[in-house]
C-alpha cells in the first residue's frame with residue numbers, strides 16, 4: 068500500500084499506536100493480560116500466537132469494538148481508549164466475510180477510508 072503510493076515507512080509521520088497494560092476479561096477468562104506495545108508510524112507488525120491467545124481481542128480494542136477492562140490505547144500520543152470506532156480514523160480489514168471479492172487488496176483497504 069505504501070509502496071504503490073510511492074511512499075516508504077519513513078515518509079509516514081502519523082499513526083503511531085501505543086498499548087499500555089491493556090487487559091480484557093470475558094467472565095472469568097482473561098482474553099488479554101496486560102499487553103503493552105509500541106508501534107511506530109508506518110511500521111508494519113504482525114501478532115503471532117496460538118488460537119485463543121488474544122490477538123483478535125487486542126485488535127478489536129485498538130479499533131474500538133471492544134472496551135478494555137483496564138489499560139490505554141494511544142494513537143499519536145492521544146488517549147483514544149474511550150473513543151467510539153467511527154471517531155478513531157482507523158480501519159479494520161476482517162479475516163473473512165467482509166472483503167469485497169471484486170476488489171484488490173489495496174481497493175479493499177481504500178474503500179472504507181474513502182467512505
Ligand SMILES: Nc1ncnc2c1ncn2[C@@H]1O[C@H](COP(=O)(O)OP(=O)(O)O)[C@@H](O)[C@H]1O
Nearest residue numbers: 093096097098117118119120121122123124125
Ligand atoms: N466475545 C467473547 N466472549 C467470551 N469469550 C471470548 C470472546 N471473544 C474472545 N473470547 C475468549 O478470549 C480468548 C482470546 O480470544 P481471541 O482474542 O479471539 O484469540 P485469538 O484471536 O488469538 O485466537 C479466548 O479464550 C476466547 O475464547
Ligand SMILES: [Mg+2]
Nearest residue numbers: 119122123124
Ligand atoms: Mg483471532
